[in-house]
Amino acid sequence: MKLIIAANWKMHKTAAETVAFCHDFCRNLERYKGIDILLCPPFTALDAAADALSGTTVKLGAQNIYWENEGAFTGEISAPMLLEHRVEFVIIGHSERRHLMGETDSQVHKKMRSALNSGLRPILCVGETEEERKQQATASVLERQLRGALEGLDPAETESLVIAYEPVWAIGSGQAASADDAEEAALLIREMVKKLLGERSAAGLRIQYGGSVKDSNIGLFVRMPSIDGALVGGASLQAESFRALISAAGDSLAEGK
Ligand code: PGA
Numbered sequence: 001m002k003l004i005i006a007a008n009w010k011m012h013k014t015a016a017e018t019v020a021f022c023h024d025f026c027r028n029l030e031r032y033k034g035i036d037i038l039l040c041p042p043f044t045a046l047d048a049a050a051d052a053l054s055g056t057t058v059k060l061g062a063q064n065i066y067w068e069n070e071g072a073f074t075g076e077i078s079a080p081m082l083l084e085h086r087v088e089f090v091i092i093g094h095s096e097r098r099h100l101m102g103e104t105d106s107q108v109h110k111k112m113r114s115a116l117n118s119g120l121r122p123i124l125c126v127g128e129t130e131e132e133r134k135q136q137a138t139a140s141v142l143e144r145q146l147r148g149a150l151e152g153l154d155p156a157e158t159e160s161l162v163i164a165y166e167p168v169w170a171i172g173s174g175q176a177a178s179a180d181d182a183e184e185a186a187l188l189i190r191e192m193v194k195k196l197l198g199e200r201s202a203a204g205l206r207i208q209y210g211g212s213v214k215d216s217n218i219g220l221f222v223r224m225p226s227i228d229g230a231l232v233g234g235a236s237l238q239a240e241s242f243r244a245l246i247s248a249a250g251d252s253l254a255e256g257k
Pocket residue numbers: 008166170171172173174210211212213231232233234235
């Protein structure tokens with residue numbers, strides 16, 4: 001399975017800063033052909049990013065979507081609007097949206113449906129909080145989030161899904177999950193996708209780990225048999241650190257799983 005490493009910039013970088021990043025970052029990326037590399041800037045920088053990335057292999061993603069195509073939904077952005085800005089992927093259900101903005105499983109489901117119906121490729125985020133982990137509820141939280149997001153989707157539309165396992169306590173904390181714990185979660189995620197959407201969706205699924213990923217630990221994750229990439233926040237904000245991370249993933253891939 002081709003690795004997919006995505007930069008989630010959250011609320012960082014203006015359009016001008018995005019262009020500067022892209023020019024710096026996109027030099028000599030040919031040797032990472034075996035990795036899908038993806039930038040997810042804020043909405044306001046999407047168009048600038050699309051221009052700066054044109055002619056490169058780096059793909060473009062958004063960080064959120066609304067499920068209606070148009071209407072009286074002040075401040076929201078729909079699938080057709082993202083597609084107009086040459087967006088290919090969209091992050092859905094990030095824990096900051098779930099926990100800071102109150103996004104529910106049923107809203108996540110509607111966003112998944114809208115993205116898939118319009119041809120955008122969702123990166124669905126799931127993961128437990130520290131409290132849930134202490135209560136040993138990780139598996140039941142993942143099951144609830146996956147069922148909420150995926151149940152009832154058309155299996156024909158979900159043959160190349162990306163799901164990011166992002167334990168909330170690991171995000172931005174400097175304390176990543178262990179590779180073994182991430183692998184265990186990834187196995188559970190694949191099993192649930194098989195149950196909810198069938199064999200083909202489970203076989204085509206790519207699972208990322210996210211939460212304090214950097215160049216010094218990415219190799220541990222991508223070497224695990226069920227992990228196919230990473231969703232990266234802090235370490236993706238500087239071109240140099242993101243390149244170092246991709247290069248470390250590439251080296252580790254060359255050594256084999
Ligand atoms: P982090 O963020 O790499 O800064 O921990 C990851 C994410 O929120 O997707």
